[in-house]
Amino acid sequence: MLSAGRLSGRRATALAAAAAATALVLAPLAAAGSAAPAAATTTGATSPELTIAAVDPLVSEGESLEVEIVLDNPTDAIVPATSVEVLLTAAPIPTRYGLTRWFAGQSLLASSVIATVEVPAAPARLRATASATIDAASLGLDGRSWGAYGLAANGADLATATSVVVRDEPGEASPTRLSLVAPIDAGASDGLLDAAALEAATTIGGEARESLDAAIAAGLSFGIDPVFAASEAALGGEAPEAATSWLDRADRPEAYALEYANADPIAEVRAGVHPVELLGVPREDAPMLPPGVADVGTAAPVIDATSAVLRQDDLASLAGIGTVVLTTAGLDEMLVGSTPSAHVSIDGVEALAADAELQSLVREAVLDDDLAAADARARTLALLATITRERPSDSRALAAMLPASSLGDIGPLLSDLSDAGFVDTVEVEEALRGEPREASLAELDDPARDAGAELVTAALAQEAEVSSVSSIVEDPSALLADLRLQLLGALPDAGRAVTEADRIAIEGLGGAMGEVRHAVQILGGSDIQAVGQSLPLPITITNELDEPVTVQLSVRPSNALVTVPDPEVDVTIPASSQQRVQVPIEIVGTGGVLMIAQLSTPDGVSLGQLQTIRVQARPTIEAVVGWTLGTAIALLLGFGIWRSVRKRRRGEARGDLDDRPLRGRPQTTGTEETA
Template identity: 60%
Template structure:
């Protein structure tokens, strides 16, 4: 790899270049001599520059430096930084623009990079309208602790430097509401740096991101936009409004640069904010010079981010330092080449920086600020330029619904967990916490859905399922119940940080015991266990299984039912009474049976006598003479 430490050169300035040699083989490489070359003239077209980025270094002809690298172990790497003085570089007095750099060595694949002679003279700078989203990177709670908030906002932190760089660039800044919400929830425990940072971030060009930088396009495609906080939980107090701590009043920027937008949804997205899509999404070919970003698609105003500029900007903020250095060099080279297309005509391009948790924008914004041929501006500046007519391209998008499916799955899981919210006196507190957990798990704006996003939604089911299982019956040993009316001990644990109201139901699986009151209302304090005594009547001797189950006040089951083994043994008096009762019942039954049996026999004899009597009456009587 070959990358300049600073891709911008002024008259008389030396060039520092980092050379990195990787050995991907399983055999060591011997010491190597490498030549660094440059092109004799600026690369004049975007096509030529793209070829150069792809590694076509055939135009490099002037050797400006030679260095010897030591041998490299198998699968190893070595790097060094060399300085090429201005005389050896030979660019003083040369035309301004992007010059190609190449590294070459015998029997090795070469590398290419670029450096820009930054002396544009009278050329009109290319304006680059930027959106700079700053997110909080919250965990599953959806809120930052006091320590995390201090680390995020203290002077000199990555987020603080990102805000300063974005303000200096005149960018349109997006702020994650989770930052302000965390400060509001902490109250007097919030660090002073948070209030200072939020005050600095509040400008006329600031807009609120969706909470936790959730993707608005995925929500719109799921028919759920906007999924917002139901409240901001506060320890030992009522939840704050869902908008607490929100910063910015500008209409949001909808980052569609990584999406394939269809015409049917474009109007909906435009109603949500300023839509920034990629020129790869448009059915147009680049002819002549690069156009400005402001476009009208089917009567809907959008900003079309140049696809190549957007990609180089993404690379320039990569977490890998080597990739970021190369990305910065390629970005300024591309912007220099665009400026040279029409030096007298000012154009306004647009792009969206990655969110700060995906990569720091500081270095690339500083590089752009130093470039004499670039002027960074806000999104509103781009919207004030004339529009051009454009048409969306018909592009197959197999992953179109990936984000929407995750949003729908998350909301379905939340709805299931919300059914148990009636166990608390103030369901809003529990529901507010559930919603923040959901928002933290949703896919982030500005990038494609990843396996990590899918895993987060799968994990969300476990997080929300814990609410259902947070209040449960604690299993115990077998119970011996001796007596007529016995209190059956059942222990219930409340794992929530708020008091709860639940209903305990108990039923036996045979008739050895009975439960006079099958359901019992129970109040449990926060984070405690409580033993409940449920009366049962013992009516027989033996083992009985009892089923205990918790429910919400409106009948939704909580946790799993518990099977309790109870050995029942009534007292002597109870046993005698039961035996006597059984004997009386048996005697009565026997008496009834005998009576019925005798009656049936009596009725049979009576029928025979009746027949004899009728026969005698029917016999003719002889008259005497």
């Protein structure tokens, strides 16, 4: 029999699930139900379908069973009310193969009707729900063998729905040890949580609070997102007390640190950049905090590779970071007989291989909607019971990864597992004890292998572009630290395949980075009529950052009608403001000229786009005369030089007397002899 504490916990879970189902609780063999105002949920179905699940799949001696039946109607016609028979197999399903066939509707096992439930009519595109409580006598499990019993619902003109319940009286059987790992993440964020979001997550009833409580109660290893600690530190005295208490409670030996914002270490390893870490924690109106304030957990990291197709080099790199959990679907091995323990050596690299079927059920039990999750929890317990029955005297150590806490509620599954007498939930180190079995990685196609790495590379390339212009601010490290927070929040999450949402996040990150690169720029202006000899050229620079910037402004003319005595000027623009700079220019000719203005960082990196200002130059009369005289002198000098060179070439220049022949005098050649 159940203890008072266990019974009350089981009853609380059952009552909560029943309330969520909005169905009537009936006496044994009674018929009742209600049409639920919800859309039909059967994915891809073209005809009405039944679903059945036990509210609490564990049944002990003398306990009743509460079941819930849903009639999904994906058609445009009303499905009339119908009587549904609830059946239970006469004996436990003995093997994993038998369980698979039962769930696929391919197994014909001796069964008996234990209840009849009237399911109301299901309107078009909606579903109808009914529930029934079957007392222990009608259930007929008292005194029977322990294990997984098939549960079915059968209605006229409807396919039979299958589920399972577990008689939880394992006797002397050695419980199966299950190392579940619970990643507790902060969910979608820009890198930090504000006070309201942090308090909502960590207070009583909050997502992170409930997940942590459930993981500690079940004795699991759990990962903590450093976002929680970084946010609490950034808020300082304004941090909610609930967050501080939560972090203190999470500081346990079985806690390890997730990658920041639960980023995927596999994508980072494949991109060759692991780890992508914090650069600091920026604060408003206060100095930036060092990245160490986000440190949480002391245990070795656990890497969720259950959704990845690994190669040996991936595995070796990841094993150097922490404990890798993959699934048996990715292994090339021949298993005969009972289910093995999870500890495995893959060509010399040790890891944990989660049973592929168990891992899939664990995910469904957390991620699916209420009824589907209840059915997945029942199947999970049935599988574990069947594995335990394979070798009752030989305890195995299995492993599985729970989905991140932001994706679903891990509490109901952990509650059921804690209640079960045939399974013990333990820390991940338990699964690593003992000798590993030998295996190799299977050679599997993975068309999306590089998808995560490509997004990581793209994000870091965008960050590098901003880094190249960060010297415009007084403290570049604060600017880069803030951008790194946004980058980490946008990277693909661990434990799942890359999604379109990940690609959109990286594209959005590129937009945010682009805003920083173009936050300081020259505003376009109207044409300028420049009259005079020397006058200032007005150029307006805008700074959209929330801190002052220092840039170098360079100005050059497109022709010689205008000169710029000081073509490069250092300019400091206050935060979120505009500043007009007067650049002196000199007018030396009449006509149109384009003044080309360009901003750059103090270390010479171009910033933003070129801007051109059209200037119509009209110098004063003195400048015109001076320019004309100067031009005339230059032309005369040029003409004189040309004429002199030309004459020299002809040998007729006045200074070349020695080269001219003597006119009227006889020419002699050779050497004159003397007497």
